[in-house]
Amino acid sequence: MKLIRKLMSLKNAEKIVYEHLYKYLSENKKIKEINIIEALNKISAEDIKSPIDLPYFNKAAMDGYAVKAEDTFGASETNPIILNLVETDEIFSGEAKKIFTGDELPKNADAVVMKEFCNEVDDFVEIYKGVHPNENVSRIGEDVKKGDVVLKKGDVINPYHLNMLASLGIKKIKVYDLSFGIIPTGDELISLDEINNIEKDINKLKGKIINSNSYMLYGLVKNLGFDAKIYDAVEDNKEKLKKAIKTALNENDAVLITGGTSVSERDITIETVKEMGDVIVHGVNIRPGKPFGFGIVDDKLIFMLSGYPVASAVQFELFIQRFFMKRKKIKIPLKRNIASELGRVDFVRVRVDKEVEPIRITGSGVISSLIKSDGYILIPENVEGYEKGELVDVYLL
Amino acid sequence: MKLIRKLMSLKNAEKIVYEHLYKYLSENKKIKEINIIEALNKISAEDIKSPIDLPYFNKAAMDGYAVKAEDTFGASETNPIILNLVETDEIFSGEAKKIFTGDELPKNADAVVMKEFCNEVDDFVEIYKGVHPNENVSRIGEDVKKGDVVLKKGDVINPYHLNMLASLGIKKIKVYDLSFGIIPTGDELISLDEINNIEKDINKLKGKIINSNSYMLYGLVKNLGFDAKIYDAVEDNKEKLKKAIKTALNENDAVLITGGTSVSERDITIETVKEMGDVIVHGVNIRPGKPFGFGIVDDKLIFMLSGYPVASAVQFELFIQRFFMKRKKIKIPLKRNIASELGRVDFVRVRVDKEVEPIRITGSGVISSLIKSDGYILIPENVEGYEKGELVDVYLL
Secondary structure, eight states: OOOOOOOOHHHHHHHHHHHHHHHHHHHHOOOOOOOEGGGGBBBSSEEEOOSBBBBSSSSSSEEEEEEEEHTTTTEEEHHHHEEEEESSSBTTTEEEEETTTTTTTOOOOEEEEGGGGEETTEEEEEEEEEEOOOTTTEOOOOOOOTEEEEEEETOOOHHHHHHHHHHHTEEEEEEEOEEEEEEEOTTEOOEEEOOOOTTGGGGGGTTTOOOHHHHHHHHHHHHTTTEEEEOBOSSSSSSHHHHHHHHHHHHHHHEESSSOOSTTOOOOOHHHHHHHEEEEEEEBBBSSSOOOOOEEOOOTTEEOOOSSSSHHHHHHHIIIIIIHHOOOEEEEEEOEEOOOOTTEEEEEEEEEEESEEOOOSSSSTTTTHHHEHHHHHHHHTTOOOEEETOEEEEEEO | OOOSSSSSSHHHHHHHHHHHHHHHHHHTEEEEEGGGGTTSSSSSSOEOOSSOOSSSEEEEESEEEEEEEEHHHTSSSSSSSEEEOOOOBBBEEEEEEEOOTTOOOOOOOOOEEEEEEEEEEEEEEOOOOOTTTTTEEEESSSSSSSTEEEETTBOOHHHHHHHHHHTTTTOOEEOEEEEEEEEEBBBTTEEEGOOOOOTGGGGGTTTOEOOOOHHHHHHHHHHHTTTEEEEOOOOHHHHHHHHHHHHHHHHHHHEESSSSSSSSOOHHHHHHHHSEEEEEEOOBBBBBBOOOEEETTTTTEEEEEEHHHHHHHHHIIIIIIIHHOOEEEEEEEEOEEEOOOOOEEEEEEEEESEEEEEOOOOOOOOOOHHHHHSSEEEOOOTEEEEEETTTTEEEEO
């Protein structure tokens, strides 16, 4: 009888997988430099420091007149102060220069009086309202200082980052670059292509399930900014599986196999990979997601995921997603108690509002729980559960 | 002097823009039906109801033996119950059938005994542990019931949805389909292409800023699943702007113009669009983002956004993003007081942890505040601000 005899702790399993991922990325230089616009939603492989101060000069934040602020102190509607209009790049006490939003301030000017409070008369301007130093001015480095980190290694590049990078004159950026082959396994799988009208075809589905994990894994890989390729489903047959793995390994950096990782007689994935290379992790003390395997074949990475949708989603999250991308973590009070077993990490799908509500589920195959959740809690091994009202860490999806 | 004389309320402006967007989408059938895998991250244009129960039959959730639960009551290690092994599609009292995870239960069976608690001897199986009805069974409709809505109009299709859709035999889905042309305007703009080394080129930038909003808007449009095309920056010149708008209108459903929407002498965007068609909204009582314009030219949509990065990001969020995509809303206590002006909606960028921290900012041009925020608060017109500790609605980015 095949058994996952000793379950590895999540911490150890993550450490092993992450070390191999890191090693693979570095040794194979799986990083490419691309134009920033192509980097949207990809993962930065470098810290980006600002090469300059932004703004790079003191500039007007309003249309009006650049002045030395002290010249305007005390100005009011009944008692305007009159300054000489100049057009030079430098002003002196008693002078003002007409300026538009975004223009560089002339030397010595330290404030802008909004045009609404000014009146131009010949070569003079009447100032009806005093300004303090820096008023209506965007100062050098106010937004970003030279050397500030504006994007960190591991950040997903979003539209706002693109704005920042362009503003700093940064045209190219290094991102992680990987390709994943996805191999679904299991005699019970039927292809979506074979279904024309599911209500009429429902009898085709007796004892079968539609190969749906491939679509999810494809989406998860794509959303990390990586290439994904789905291969045809493979029966529970070692030779056929070996052939599929070989093809996928040739064409990709890593392979995701879904199905056949548990201990049933039909579960041949782990054994098959063992015969082709090394299985380094098999069985992790988490729920759901226990039957996870990780191995190396031909120096490439093989992730063996459960055939259950939720379990495979959890495994992808813990062993791949979280390596590349930090999830936003917030603290919110629990809506009701959650129990957990000591010695095991529980991955609890939740809905977040003003409280965190664990989603009631009955099995690791319940796909609707994935769709309903917008975050998750990880209950550590040494915690028996949390009580209603407790502030818990929620990772947002 | 040009003035935004009367500011429209956010509510009215949104109503007008949303109605025109809705009208445009319906009249022009800007919806396409595509394969689910291509629909990743696009916006569903339909409610999807499940055509079937999922699972579509009662199935084993474990490897073991399908039984009538009542036959096993009282079974224990010291007092096993012995059942006849059968291979039929229907079992009767006193019978059991070997079954694998995922297999359909034979008729009359209502539970599965895990194989660990069974021992096969010839044509019999010894049961060492009783099960209750439904134990180790995934019941029909447990995940989704026929008619349940699994994806709503307006939902962004994520990898988990793909799993659900495939599981239900749904191959194609209708998504919104729009194209946006992006026109940056302003004499002060310099193209990123002209910068080779920003530290050396810093003098080129005196009085100029790099055209960075185009990149952000491109990313924002793309992340709604739409097509985006960036056009060359246009000087503050009506004829040149008209020409650019005409080209962009010919090639797209909608045009985003960034810059020239305020009331400075150089701000010609609104006037230019007025000469080509109708400007329906100009000036909204929000901060930042006040100088927003919306118009119709040749029956197509023109969004006139501020030239300031933050203001244009806010305008995009309020008038485009939120039309298509609901933001996740949570309630978290405020870390410190926020003041707001009565009569105006304040859009406050925040960072969320166990409290909500408003990001201190000094101007609508501060791009770093966009990068630092992971959510925002909208302070309504009739609220003067919020106090530290108050529970506030935060929209997560």
